[in-house]
Every structure is written in structure tokens, then in C-alpha cells.
Amino acid sequence: MSFDPGSALERLFDEYSRRAKAIRHDLGLPHNADFAEQAQERQNDEVLQALLAEAEAGLRQVGLARLRLAEGTYGQCQRCGEPIEPARLQALPAAECCLACADKHQA
Known part of the structure; x- marks a missing residue:
């Protein structure tokens, strides 16, 4: 079976969208009137907000990958211009760069 980047990006977009929607729903729930419970819920909200930020970042990355696919530059490293490994x-x-450039960036 060959890799279809359009389908893979669509699945990833759907996953991030569902995740973000569920988190937004949870963040919109009212807090308990009990102070101790409310403190715990607010801590949970901080975790949910961080997870929402990750999901939104994922949506942005997928959006950029879709643009690269439409422009014909999908699979080309955004740093060195070399092809990104198919396994990656x-x-x-939604990878933007090859493994070598990703390793350099993290170092």
C-alpha cells in the first residue's frame, strides 16, 4: 500500500479537530461550588489549556503541510531543501524538515 499524504493529512486534521473540540467543551463546563473541588478543576483547566494549545499547533502544522502539498513542495525539507525520508x-x-535538520534544530 502506498502512502497518500492528502489522506494522511486529512486524518490528522480530523484527529486534532476532534481533540480541540472535546477540550473546548470540557473547558466550557461550569466549576463546582465547593472551593476545594474548584481548585482542583482550575488545575485541570490549566492542563486542558496546554493540551488545547498542542492540538491547535498540530492544526497549524497540518494546514502548512496541506499548503506545501498544494504547492508541490510537500516532502521537501524546509531547511535544507532535501527530500524528507518517506518513513518520516x-x-x-506534517513534518517540515528531514531527520538530519530536525536533529540539528533540537541540539
């Missing part, structure tokens, strides 16, 4: 794209369909 299968594992991370």
Missing part, C-alpha cells in the same frame, strides 16, 4: 513522512505526515 509516514510517521509524521
